[in-house]
Amino acid sequence: MFSCWLSRLCRGLSTPTGRVTHLIQGSLSRRLMLSSQRRIPELSSFVARTNTCGELRSSHLGQEVTLCGWIQYRRQNIFLVLRDFHGLVQVVIPQDESAASVKKILCEAPMESVVQVSGTVISRPPGQENPKMPTGEIEIKVKSAQLLNTCKKLPFEIKDFVKKTEALRLQYRYLDLRSFQMQYNLRLRSRMVMKMREYLCNLHGFVDIETPTLFKRTPGGAKEFVIPSREPGKFYCLPQSPQQFKQLLMVGGLDRYFQVARCYRDEGSRPDRQPEFTQIDIEMSFVDQIGIRSLIEGLLQYSWPSDKDPVVVPFPSMTFAEALASYGTDKPDTRFGMKIVDISDVFRNTKVGFLQDALSKPQGTVKAICISEGTKYLKRKDIESLRKLAADHFNQSFSLSQEVLPVFPKANRNWNSPVAKSIMEEQRSELIRLMEIQEDGVVLLTAGEHRKACSVLGKLRLECADLLEARGLVLRDPALFSFLWVVDFPLFLPKEENPGELESAHHPFTAPHPSDIHLLHTEPKQVRSQHYDLVLNGNEIGGGSIRIHDAELQRYILATLLKEDVKLLSHLLQALDFGAPPHGGIALGLDRLICLVTGAPSIRDVIAFPKSFRGHDLMSNAPDSLPPEELKPYHIQVSWPADSEAEKSSLNQPYHPES
Structure with a gap:
């Protein structure tokens, strides 16, 4: 049959289409000749599977x-x-x-x-x-x-109980993906995203819209990745988030937008951060803060894995000021106590020098946390380690007014605490009553400016929990998911490098609290924002705000208070002038959320192909160098300092993964 078909093709050479059939015949002849000269794997006997390995019962x-x-x-x-x-x-x-x-x-x-x-x-x-x-x-x-x-010798065994360095796992990520835990994480991630799409689109009328990943430099926020263009001296930037685009969609009347959005920040990686990451990005028109919070609570409840304890709504809320005062952080872990207590009144008439010094200054305060059963589980070296951690928290040695000292109100020991002998009996009794100290309790005490004192004790609170749990005391139930809304953040913060200037606490498009707008012209540092963070087990998993929809207010904040170049945002300001509706939104960090749900130690364990701690792809050795001829169309020339020849030459050497 094949020979007859081939002969008909040959006869076709005399027809007007003969040249085409001649090409076909030549191609077939060459393929037949090559197949006879080399061995081609026999796949003709391959039969598709009838079942998967996990379904048979x-x-x-x-x-x-x-x-x-x-x-x-x-x-x-x-x-x-x-x-x-x-x-x-x-x-x-x-x-x-x-x-x-x-x-x-x-x-x-x-x-x-x-x-x-x-x-x-x-x-x-x-x-x-x-x-x-x-x-x-x-x-x-x-x-x-x-x-x-067949499989060649592996760099590591494909078994979850076999310990492997993270660098090795990332270098051979395609093998690491075969592990049960990685496949479980990615499957759970897929299921949750599918349920979120279903909830938003099918139940609440949202529209899934893709936004560009080639954008321009914008003021404020994190560092952006710069992308060269073929126009001399002009560059794109990868967006930190779709923030401006989703606001423009509201101006465009889309009303309810969402996107599983890729975002980029040119910052160092951490266990809970990557140069590229994914957000569940949401924006709505004609909505208030309560409406957005209610939507997100329903979204998480609907998409929550069935093998976990169900999500209970509504989530509790706490102001930023309350979170800082009680937990020393804007993302408190509320699964355990050990709250910060203001004990300034206890020591108002103290003779202890550094306490007197702190209380004599504006906003000076004395704060403490009580470690229940501290004398039972902690050793002297642990207390000294905590004090050193407190000093390192500010990257400097404490002055006397910032010291962290241990006090043992009921235990018969001092551990050389210089403050213990100076505490009068009535002060000791009042301290025990106020902090509800039990027999084995240890108090960590500090004095200084309110925010600094709370911040350092918040850090020590978490470190104490780690130490106690390492010794066998369970404080944080791993099966418990404790959600919390934190609200009423400050709209502005003083710049670290120049405290006399302001920067946005979150981003410059956040609307001020309605009752604080009058303070913008007189006391901008006192203005609260309409920003809200969603916290889970001490981790921020989402943040959003009601936006500024008035162009003049947006111009004033950008130009006058933040001293930004408004020309960079002329497109947004012009859009706000064309009838922008009141709107607001939120973005959930998908990687961090899935990391917490699965109990993974790092977000890199819930991303198929993540970057390393330093932002490198250890599998493909990215980022990589480019030859000069490929950079020429972008008008870029790489120059190396005289003492960098060794580093320059190393780019052409085999790459060694991070340890």
């Missing part, structure tokens, strides 16, 4: 099945565990001589080789069931097998 007994997967484990050349994305199943390797070829394939193939097996689903012998495996009641009696691809 007792209800499938007696069925003939074909499975494909990786060899995870082999025991005594009798049993083999086959794995795919859906689960594990045990395979019985045939031992009779008639199936010698099948046994050879399954017994000689290295671990993690890809195989196809066909056989019958049978029950495991009585007493050999594995209740820990969903497929633990059955096994596959193999009749035929095919080696689809």
Whole structure:
């Protein structure tokens, strides 16, 4: 049949289309000749699997099945565990001589080789069931097998209990993705995002809109990644978030927008931060803060994994001032106590020098936290470590008015605390009453300006919790998810490098609190914002605000208070002048949220291909250098200082991952 078809093609050479058929014939002839000269893998016998490894149960007994997967484990050349994305199943390797070829394939193939097996689903012998495996009641009696691809020696075993450095995991990320934990994390992430889309689009009328990732430099916020263009001296920037675009969509009358948005910040990585990350980005018109908070509570409740304790709404709220005063941070972990207590009145008439000095200054205060059972679980070296941590928190040694000292109101020990002997009996009694100190309690005391004193004790509070839990005392239930709204943030903060100037506490598009607008012209540092953060177990997982929709107010804040170049935002200011509706929104950090839900130690464990701690891709060695001829169209020339020749030459050497 093929030869007849080919001869008809040859006869077609005499027709007007003969040149086309001649090309086809030549191509076919060359392919036939090449196939006869080299060995092409035989895939014609490949049959698609009938089932996945994780779906077979007792209800499938007696069925003939074909499975494909990786060899995870082999025991005594009798049993083999086959794995795919859906689960594990045990395979019985045939031992009779008639199936010698099948046994050879399954017994000689290295671990993690890809195989196809066909056989019958049978029950495991009585007493050999594995209740820990969903497929633990059955096994596959193999009749035929095919080696689809062999595996070379691995850099590490594909087992969750085998410890691997993060650098090695990132260098061979495609292997790390085979682990159960990584696949569980990514599957859960996918399910939650799907449910969020369903909730927003199908139940609340949101529109999923993509926004550009090539934008321009904008004032305020984090550093942006710069992208060269072919126009001399002009650059794009990758957006830190779709903030301006989603506000422009509200001006455009879209009313309810959301996006699973990629965002970029040219900052150092941390366990909970990446140069590129993902947000669930939301904006709404004609809405107030309560409406947005209610929407997000419903969104999380609807998308929450079924294998976790259900989300209880509404979430409690706390002002920024309350959070700082009680927990020393704007993202408090409310799963345990150990709150900060103001004990200034206890020591108002103290003779202790540094306490007197602190209380004599404006905003001077004395603060303390009580570590329950501290004398039982903490040692002298722990207390000294906490004091050193407090000093390092401000990157300098404390002055006397910023010292952190241990006090043991009920215990018969001082640990050389210089303040203990100077505390009068009535002060000690009042301290015990005010802080509800039990027999083994230890008080960490500091004095100084309110915000600094609270901040350092907030840091020590978390460190104490880590120390106590390391010694066996459970303070934070890992199965508990404690949500909290933090509201009434300051609109502005003094710049660190120049305290006389202001910067936005969050971003310059946040609207001031209605009752504080009159203070913009007189006391801008006292103005509260309509910003709100969502906190989960001491981690910020979302932040948003009601936006400024009045162009004149936006110009005043940018130009007069923040001293920014308004020309950079002329497009937004012009849009606000064209009938912008009142609007507001929020962005949830998807990576951080999934990290907390799964209990992963880092957001890199819930991202398929993350960057390293230093922002590198250890798998592909990005970022990488480019030759001068490829940079020329972008009008960029890389210059190296005279003492950087070694570094320059190292770019052409093999890359060594971070340890």
